[in-house]
Amino acid sequence: MDVVLLLQRIFDALFNSAIYSSLALALVIIFRSTGLLNFAQGEMATFSAYIAFVLLAGAAPGVKGGGLASWIGAPLVTPVAIGLAVIIGIGAGAATERVLIRPLRNAPELALVNVTIGILLALNSLMGQWWGTGPRVFPPFFPSSPGDHIDIAGARIRYSTVGAWLVLLTLLLLLALLLRYTRAGLAFRAVSIDPVSAALNGIRVGPTLMYGWALAAGLGAIAANMSANSVLLEPTMMVRVLVYAFAAATLGGLDSPKGALVGGVVVGLSQTLIPAYVPFIGFELSVLPALVAMVVVLIVRPAGLFGTQRIERV
Amino acid sequence: MTEMMLKVEDLHARYGAVEVLRGLDFEVPEGNVVVVLGANGAGKTTTLRALCNMCTTTGTVLFEGDDITRAKTADIVRRGVAHVPQGRGTFPELSVMDNLKIGAYTRKDNEVGADVDRWFEIFPRLEERRDQLAGSLSGGEQQMLAVARALMCRPRLLLLDEPSLGLAPLIIEDLFERFAQLNKETGLTMLLVEQNANLALDMADYGYVIESGEIALHGPAEQLKNDPAVQEAYLGA
Numbered sequence: 001m002d003v004v005l006l007l008q009r010i011f012d013a014l015f016n017s018a019i020y021s022s023l024a025l026a027l028v029i030i031f032r033s034t035g036l037l038n039f040a041q042g043e044m045a046t047f048s049a050y051i052a053f054v055l056l057a058g059a060a061p062g063v064k065g066g067g068l069a070s071w072i073g074a075p076l077v078t079p080v081a082i083g084l085a086v087i088i089g090i091g092a093g094a095a096t097e098r099v100l101i102r103p104l105r106n107a108p109e110l111a112l113v114n115v116t117i118g119i120l121l122a123l124n125s126l127m128g129q130w131w132g133t134g135p136r137v138f139p140p141f142f143p144s145s146p147g148d149h150i151d152i153a154g155a156r157i158r159y160s161t162v163g164a165w166l167v168l169l170t171l172l173l174l175l176a177l178l179l180r181y182t183r184a185g186l187a188f189r190a191v192s193i194d195p196v197s198a199a200l201n202g203i204r205v206g207p208t209l210m211y212g213w214a215l216a217a218g219l220g221a222i223a224a225n226m227s228a229n230s231v232l233l234e235p236t237m238m239v240r241v242l243v244y245a246f247a248a249a250t251l252g253g254l255d256s257p258k259g260a261l262v263g264g265v266v267v268g269l270s271q272t273l274i275p276a277y278v279p280f281i282g283f284e285l286s287v288l289p290a291l292v293a294m295v296v297v298l299i300v301r302p303a304g305l306f307g308t309q310r311i312e313r314v
Numbered sequence: 315m316t317e318m319m320l321k322v323e324d325l326h327a328r329y330g331a332v333e334v335l336r337g338l339d340f341e342v343p344e345g346n347v348v349v350v351l352g353a354n355g356a357g358k359t360t361t362l363r364a365l366c367n368m369c370t371t372t373g374t375v376l377f378e379g380d381d382i383t384r385a386k387t388a389d390i391v392r393r394g395v396a397h398v399p400q401g402r403g404t405f406p407e408l409s410v411m412d413n414l415k416i417g418a419y420t421r422k423d424n425e426v427g428a429d430v431d432r433w434f435e436i437f438p439r440l441e442e443r444r445d446q447l448a449g450s451l452s453g454g455e456q457q458m459l460a461v462a463r464a465l466m467c468r469p470r471l472l473l474l475d476e477p478s479l480g481l482a483p484l485i486i487e488d489l490f491e492r493f494a495q496l497n498k499e500t501g502l503t504m505l506l507v508e509q510n511a512n513l514a515l516d517m518a519d520y521g522y523v524i525e526s527g528e529i530a531l532h533g534p535a536e537q538l539k540n541d542p543a544v545q546e547a548y549l550g551a
Contacts, residue, residue, distance in 0.1 A: 183419065190416050193405045200366070200403040202391035202420035202467055308407065 013272035021264025023245035040119035042238030045220030048089030093217020135232035253307020396469035406449025417466030
């Protein structure tokens, strides 16, 4: 076996792994707190990338919202545009919880899942309507010229991959610190475990869930803005990513941030490596190994690799 | 005449179509221990839940003169009403210490640590287990944690929902001694719901008996203890 080629394939896969992990982490945050699978997570993220796109384009012909963007100074430079777009994404995430989810807090979970599917479809159509369904060129988040890579043992790891991991690990660290050492983090953990008990401790459940949605939307927005350069910006760009992120989150345990990270890496690697070395699974079937792994985990260990085995009172 | 900490008028509560409370009127004077007695299904738990707006209610609930009938549960807690429900209001997946910190969530002063030490003095078993997960404690220890966590918000009114449930008789007696001690030392007002009428009436100043969501009988604890109807129904005399 060609070791350099294997290493190269791993390095290439790790970029996708970082994106899957980020989106899986967003799914986990909302699942832990709201007890809900947010099918709109990918579209919400894509929407933020389109906001960045508009802020970058300014009043260019054919760009919906460009006039509005130029009113605040667009075209903006890439980091500022993406930073602003992520902040807008965070605000939109909070607003989604407040306006569409909280009023239905007493509705059955299935109804809420349907709401998130509705948001998915609505955002997808809206983006198509405003910015067209065709792919758009999006600037790179990290230096991505042909020479921007590090050589390790003959294989090349691109700056964008290193950068994506640095961003992801920084966010994970911040999240862990937030959950462990702040008042808001304590409230968030309490609400995740038991909203009724949380309210009995004086914690306002609604606003706490809203912060969770904001946090998740921010993670998704960063993931979308990091990957929009390589996959090209289009309304459906996160649809496949969401499927992989679901697989990653399920694999790791839907309520475990650590599981989301590990699940994302496993799914990203399996998607590249298994088709490369297992001849009867072509690249067209690259999603298959991840989904098979997900089903096997669900049968053998329903809580996922790192998910909480619930402690029950008797 | 002592000031009324809690005044409840014509309290109705329902779960869907089922009306569980059918017009309760009762009062809890400041510094007193008031007990609500009743059989299973009489509406004791619902009474406490209704006070915290955890079910659909009509009527009026006045806490320290303010109408809290429509206030949100979290805001009622912030006003100084702590509720120890049968589900215990604690978090089994978190440590004893984290549970106490969550109990103090509403506070912004810097005496939280001192309060933790104080409740550890009253419940020494909790200090031994401060870093253990709450779910790993014994039933009695969990009940102590539930009470200590409720006390962390420095309530002026403590609602206790059948604290004796599922505990061994010796542990129950110990727990009730600590309640009495709390009431005596801090003047904390308590509203206690119990099936164990003997112990509850020993500690209480005043009692209400509810049957099918209505108050059947009420009076000073001493008087209820000697009431033939109460003796027959609840004291096994």
